[in-house]
Amino acid sequence: MTGERPSDESFEGLYARLEEVTNTLEGGQLTLEQSISLYEEGMRLAQRCQALLADVEQRIQVLRETYDNGFER
């Protein structure tokens, strides 16, 4: 995957939310409906995480050297 990666879809964000969802589910103070909707969200997050982990190619960027050219973007 070399396309755009929206920041709100960062792995860190997805994973953190997945952990939060699981923790909340474990907390237990939920109605059945809340549990199920959280569970569904957790499923989506987990699938998204797995997709990110599965098919991604590293993007590599080489900046210009600073010591003789000066730093340029």
Place this chain on the structure above:
Amino acid sequence: MPPEVYPVSQVTRYLRELLEANRHLTEIWVAGEVSNLSLASSGHVYFTLKDARGALRCAFFRNRNVGQRDRLHEGASVVVYGSLSLYEQRGDLSFVVDFVQPEGTGALAAEFERRRARFEEEGLFAPERKRSLPRFPRRIGVVTSPTGAVFHDIRDVLGRRWPLADLVLQPAPVQGAGAAPAVADAIRAIARERDIDVLIVARGGGSAEDLWAFNEEPVVRAVFGSPVPVVSAVGHETDTTLADLVADVRAPTPSAAAELVAPDRGSVAHRVDTLQRHGELQVVRKLASVHEHLDVRWLRLRQTAPNAPALGHAVALHAERSTIAAARRLHDAASVLQQRTGRLTSLSPLATLGRGFAVVTRPDQSPVTSSTAVKDGDRLLVRWHDGVRPVRIEAVS
């Protein structure tokens, strides 16, 4: 014109200034043997450094000698770092010592130790300022040589373990004249200009001289000043540079640095899986507990609700009792009526016929007193209270 006469203090001051401005006499390393060692009550240490042909008075003041006094004893061969000065009140030449190392340490090692002590004192290596690395880095910066195996190794490891992160290389010469300021510039540039969340400063193995740039103050300051955590990987595992000491995390090799900055996607995938199954389990548990609750409710409901068959029975019982009561009432009413109308009336066959009874006879008026006395096809007469009708027996199936 008479010669100018100078006051002593003016001469001594001039001498001191002359000494302190001379770069051959300031911030130098001097080797010799310790003699006339004395520790003043003030905490200052005085000694003479000498060799076969020369001697130099040395002053090692308290604020500098803390932790280093035990490196000095009579007859010890040492190298000292410091600057020549003049004690003006007495006109004594004095070498003001900043740092002491045992002789034989080697110039580079001694200098390394001196700098390490200075930066340590300044708090640059303090454990409490070490930052932890991000769990899932998005952009990983690397400052290293664009040629050579180091970047290749890092890219290799990260491509396998954590390709989710972008890798940004800021090339810099890592050896030779100008390497230190170039590395320092590169660190500042990449950390400031790029949206990275962790930085690897790396160099492959080499001699102590090759790695020296990573002991230079500009590099140490740049690593210290980095706004993002720095992982250093300079030389082999046995080499320690000041950049390693000031970095937030020290890695033994560049590949190890790459492993430290990012998790392994395989194990993360496994963890995601575990979380997912955990969530599943929670929902299954929730459902089970809801079921259990429902069962309990249902049971209680059944216990408290009226039991339908029993109720039916009760209703039937009531109905029966009502019927019996009604029948009794009717019977009672009939007997009352009977008493009231008198015995005669009740005994009159006409009266009986009037209540809905009929008399069955044969055409010859002989009474038929039993159902077995007639057969199909018989012709009979039926007498009601108000008249007679001829009838015929006919079997109805």
